[in-house]
Amino acid sequence: MNINDYILTEIKALVPQDTVASAHDLCRNYPITHFPVIDTNKLIGSFSEEDIQTIENKEDTINEHRFLLNHFYADTKTPLLELIALFAENDCNIIPVLDKDQNYIGYYELRDILDVFADSPFMHKDNDTLIVAKTKADFSMSQISQIVESNNAKLLGLYVSKESPDNVQVTLKISSDDMNEIIQTFRRYDYSILTIHEDDTYLEELKDRANYLRKYLDM
Structure with missing residues (x-):
């Protein structure tokens, strides 16, 4: 299993010159929590769906609200358990992925990563x-x-x-x-x-003793 096989590119990343209205359109089309924002192929952060909804002027550019961007990402060497921790820590369902040169190459989706974990020998x-x-x-x-x-x-x-x-x-x-x-x-x-555990003899012995004591008290 190569976790890099699950890097997706279906959702196009936003750029600083995009308007809040275009980010709204993405929110309507994709049920995800955060949208990566890149500048010349470098990740500058992720715009959360919640923050997008709070901006009243839809003609503002994303760059005008750059201070709202969240800064988290994975790289192509991030192990599976660290990915799961990243999803939990950032309360998100996608994580941007960077290559060894720190270029944005796509994203991981939570559902795919959990499926990989569920299919592992550990589970x-x-x-x-x-x-x-x-x-x-x-x-x-x-x-x-x-x-x-x-x-x-x-x-x-x-x-x-x-x-x-x-x-x-x-x-x-x-x-x-x-x-x-x-x-x-x-x-x-x-x-x-x-x-x-059903085969835990210690628990079975405790049950037997409890039953014996109950019978004794009922005499």
């Missing part, structure tokens, strides 16, 4: 998702990898999905025939398990 349905948490002082990526691989499993990917001043929460994608052993090993290393 494959045949794999298990495990979310663990530990104190920040004791958290270790290398230890997490060691725990998974020491149980004859494959760690396909992981990322820090939540962080607080005291704790770190990590989401793992694992290929394994015995998730229970991995889960119990994490517990032995004082990790909290935040996802529920």
Whole structure:
């Protein structure tokens, strides 16, 4: 998979001499949040659809409202996860793309990038998702990898999905025939398990004890 195959050029970039009226026309024709603005093939920013709608004089040029432009972009070497982060940070559904000489060559669309991510091994349905948490002082990526691989499993990917001043929460994608052993090993290393798994014998034991206690109290 080459992420550069998803660079699009369907929507023509605006230029500083374009009027706000022409930007309005783009807004009507394309359901996107931002429109790239270029000058001699160099990106000078992106004009948000929300800002376009607030300008009363439609005959103004974009250059007169240059201070409203947003400054974000990707290049041809930006990895997939960084692209997803860029979309989230800028609350947008397209991201301008620059080549190695900083020339504008097109844009990525959020829908395409999410489709690529969904088709990656990290998101494959045949794999298990495990979310663990530990104190920040004791958290270790290398230890997490060691725990998974020491149980004859494959760690396909992981990322820090939540962080607080005291704790770190990590989401793992694992290929394994015995998730229970991995889960119990994490517990032995004082990790909290935040996802529920059918083959988690620890939870089954807790259920059995709870049922026994309930029967005892009902006697």
